[in-house]
Amino acid sequence: MTKLIAVLMLLALSLGIVVGEDSTEAPEPGFGGVAGHVADVDGNPVDKAEVYCQLVAEPGMGGRASVFTDVNGKFFLNRVLPGTNAIHASKPDDGYPDTMFAFFVKDSRRVPQVLVQEGSVTTGLLVRLGPKAGRLTGRIVDSDTGAAVVRSEIRLYHQGNPDVYVLTAPDEQGKFDFLVPAVKVGLRVTARGFQNWEYGGISNAAILIEGGGAKEVHVALKPRK
Amino acid sequence: MRSKGGYRITSSNPFTGKLVTKEQILSPSGQIAMPFYSFCDFVTALYFNNAPSSIILNVGQTDTLYPVCDWNYGTTAAPDASVWSSNTSIASVSPSWGSARTLSGVGQGSANIQATAEAPELIDNDFCSLFWWSAPTVSAQIKLPPHHLHVVADVTGPITVCPTTVFRSVRLQVVDFQHTPVGSTSVQESYLNQPINNTCGSGSPTPTVCSVTDTAGRFYDTFQVGCNSVGGSCGFALHNRWSWCPAGVALGTLLNDVRNNQVTVEGYTGPIPTGTEILP
Structure with missing residues (x-):
């Protein structure tokens, strides 16, 4: 017993x-x-x-x-x-x-x-809870006009395992503000009528933000011709 | 000490019915100046009983106000008090007499609710005279009622405890027909398609009972089939409707296809754009 x-x-x-x-x-x-x-x-x-x-x-x-x-x-x-x-x-x-x-x-x-x-x-x-995450902020705009691209999708994923992700959208000003774990993550933004955007471009670089840290990213989407 | 003069009669206090001595003062010129009562009961305050300083109502909703007087011997209703609204196109008060007055939301905006009553006051700890008492003003904020929903955030991703299953969390906000958030309110969920055939074999979902939103009128609508051993694209279709609890008014209906590996909401496999309206 x-x-x-x-x-x-x-x-x-x-x-x-x-x-x-x-x-x-x-x-x-x-x-x-x-x-x-x-x-x-x-x-x-x-x-x-x-x-x-x-x-x-x-x-x-x-x-x-x-x-x-x-x-x-x-x-x-x-x-x-x-x-x-x-x-x-x-x-x-x-x-x-x-x-x-x-x-x-x-x-x-x-x-x-x-x-x-x-x-x-x-x-x-x-x-x-914890360890603390970092904070990733930014804005998604049309590279030609500078206007916010509100109807876009943001995918954050573990660079070592893209099946571990979150998929979301910016706010009504095209801005985003996400918490990101202290691991290497990729950032991909897609929107209808625009070319896909990947953080680091063709080099496919990773974002790594230490816990409690912050990083700002400017996303300029090129319209499809 | 007030000097006394003129004549003296005995009558009843018009407010309490008690017999009092009524005197009439003569001014230096011999004119009758003011009536007063000696040995009378007197009022110390007029106010709306248990009323907050600010009342928030939706258009069409009502609340009840109770004007009362604090007397030297206790508190009584003040049915004779005049109660009125500073703007009757926003808030109205009725009836004109009685111990309970109904405050009604008429139109969007703010109005002050005021009350006055004529009642005896004690003067110099000795005599009573009629006095116009005013109650502390009550502010009435009248809002438009909940009308529909706005999407404020939408996040999808694998679940921690079973990463092959996807979880979607759509944050919604209750707004009026002018798209203004209504603030804290209550919502409840119902399903429009029954029975629900869940091919994952993980049972049927249960609609959310009436629950309070946050102070901005926001709440989560979440979607997932639950951890299961079937996997793939098993799942179910679900049409859920959110309603405003007090009145049962439909606020928004979502057509969803909830699968183990993907959740489609209102035709969106990806996130619904922020600000999208969800209508009944």
Whole structure:
């Protein structure tokens, strides 16, 4: 029996679950709850981090029921669908991107998974954020007119594995502002009526921004003749 | 101490019904100057009970205001108080008499809601005289109701916990018909195509119950089939509609094809351009 408890404790620890003393409320009817705290790589609590859950093996659709950590980094999710959930956290303003996307996470084991049951609360979950990402900013314009090219696609990808990517769009002024992990990434911009644009041109150079650093890129798209 | 003169009669306080002594002062020239009551109950404040200094309503929505007086013996309703709006084309108040007044949003903009009432005040700790009391002004901001949705961000990429499956997160914002964000509101989701045939074998999705947006009226609409062992392009078609919770008004409908390796939203396999309107 003692061995079984020890094995369960080890399993919980491997999933990021630490037996703790979080004070919790009750989950909403039909849901389970998850309580814990968010810390940085040094173990310091991260306040105002957004935390949400994702059913791992079922379709995750619609709205995202998220909560924010308090000054001690603590959170309580009270609307978690029963089943195995991955618990994600982010704080983009401080350089911590959404751990949902593989592009930002070096080791997927850092994303804790919890088996949630209806009406019960899992406590003591530790969600680690970090290391901090760098920030890539820029603007996409028509090289002939200088006008913003709003209807464009931006693909950021790990240069060693292009299957690990994020695909997104600039804002209504053609500007973008992304967090980028501290690995070599490629940047490709495409837009209808323009030639494809790749960071570094034909040399296909990589962007590497150290954690907490920043880089600005000017993207001038050439119209197709 | 106010000097007294003139004549004295006994009558009832018009506000409380209590018997009081009413005196009329004579001015130095012998003219009647002002009435006052001695041994009367008196008011110390007029205000709208439990009303914030600012009320935000949508056009067509209502709120209730309760004018009250603080008397020396306690708080009572002030049904005689005059309550009015500084701009009736923006906010109106009715009825003209009663302990509860209905504030109605008429048009977009701001109006001040004011109240006055004539009631006794205590003078020099000794006598009472009628006085026009004014309640602190309540600001009414009337907004247009939620009308449709705008795309503010759209990100797609493989999921951390199963990198062969794609996750798409579309951030939407609730706006009025003039494309102005309505601020914090509540939205709920419904599916227009049922049943949903998920060829990944990972079950069916569940529509989102009524949830509060952020302070700018933004919320996420997310798409993924879930980690599965089928892979490839398994998945399902889904037509989901977002509605404004209080009124059940449809705000936007999205036609989606959610696959393990690609998510198409409104015909876009790539990101929807920022600012795109999503209509009911």
